[in-house]
Amino acid sequence: MLRIEVFAIGCAKCRLLEVATHAALEELGLDVDVEKLQDTEEAKRRGVMSQPALFINGRLMVQGRVPSINEIKEMIDRSRGLVTDYSVF
Secondary structure, X not given: OXXXXXXXXXXXXXXXXHHHHHHHHHHHOOOOOEEXXXXXXXXXXXXXXXXXXXXXXXXXXXXOOOOOHHHXXXXXXXXXXXXXXXXXX
């Protein structure tokens, strides 16, 4: 099961990350809830140094910037065990 969390307190970048994450999931055809992590102490314990931050399956994927929808899709696919880099073949 895929678990996606966005650490977002409410800044403009935070909102953009939420929107981009939902768009990526929609483009991938996945129906996954995006949890909003707002506890700053919990975020610090998990290694977040700046917001916004994106966690997939408990792993910190990106922080301090808003990745593109395609980047988020690749992160999701990698977390699902799907190959995204065909140059390895």
